Amino acid sequence: MKPLAQSQGRSFSRVRPPPTERRVRILQTTPTLDKSGRPFLAFAIDIRFGSEWRNDIRGCVYKGSGDIYVKKGDVYRPAAFLLGKNVEPVAGVCEGETPRA
Numbered sequence: 665m666k667p668l669a670q671s672q673g674r675s676f677s678r679v680r681p682p683p684t685e686r687r688v689r690i691l692q693t694t695p696t697l698d699k700s701g702r703p704f705l706a707f708a709i710d711i712r713f714g715s716e717w718r719n720d721i722r723g724c725v726y727k728g729s730g731d732i733y734v735k736k737g738d739v740y741r742p743a744a745f746l747l748g749k750n751v752e753p754v755a756g757v758c759e760g761e762t763p764r765a
Contacts, residue, residue, distance in 0.1 A: 681713075683711035683712055683713055683720075684712055684713060684714070685711070685712040686709055686710065686711050686712070686720075687709070687710050687712075687717075688707055688708070688709050688710075689707060689708045689709075689710065690705055690706075690707050691705075691706040691707060691708055692705055692706050695727055696760045697760045698756060698757055698758065698759060698760040699756040699759065699760055700756060702726055702727075702728075702729075703726070703727045703728070704724040704725060704726045704727065704757075704758060704760075705724060705725055705727065706722070706723070706724045706758065707722070707723055707724065707725060708721065708722050708723075709721040709722075709723075721734055721735070721746070722734070722735045723735055723740065723743065723758065724740070724757065724758035726757075731757075733754060733757045733758050734746060735758070736753075739753035739754075740753060740754055740757045740758045740759075741753050741754065742754065
C-alpha cells in the first residue's frame with residue numbers, strides 16, 4: 665500500500681483527494697484455485713475520509729508467486745495498474761472455486 669499512497673500525493677487539483685487512511689482486509693481464510701489450478705486469496709482495500717470507511721479496491725494475491733491483481737470494471741489487471749502503468753487485463757485470474765478437502 666505504500667507505493668499506492670506515494671503515487672497519490674497531495675496536490676491542488678480537481679482530482680479526488682487521497683484518503684486519510686487505508687486498510688487491507690483478507691476476505692477468505694481458505695485459498696481458492698483459479699482456472700489454472702493456482703491458489704489465491706481475495707482481498708479488499710478500504711479507504712477512509714473523515715470517520716467513514718468505504719470499500720475502494722478489490723483484488724487477489726497468489727500464494728507462492730505473490731502476484732497481485734486488482735479488479736477494474738469486470739476484469740482483473742496487475743496491481744501496477746494502480747500506479748499508472750498501462751497493463752492489459754489478465755483472463756482467468758482471481759476467479760475459481762474453493763478447493764475441496
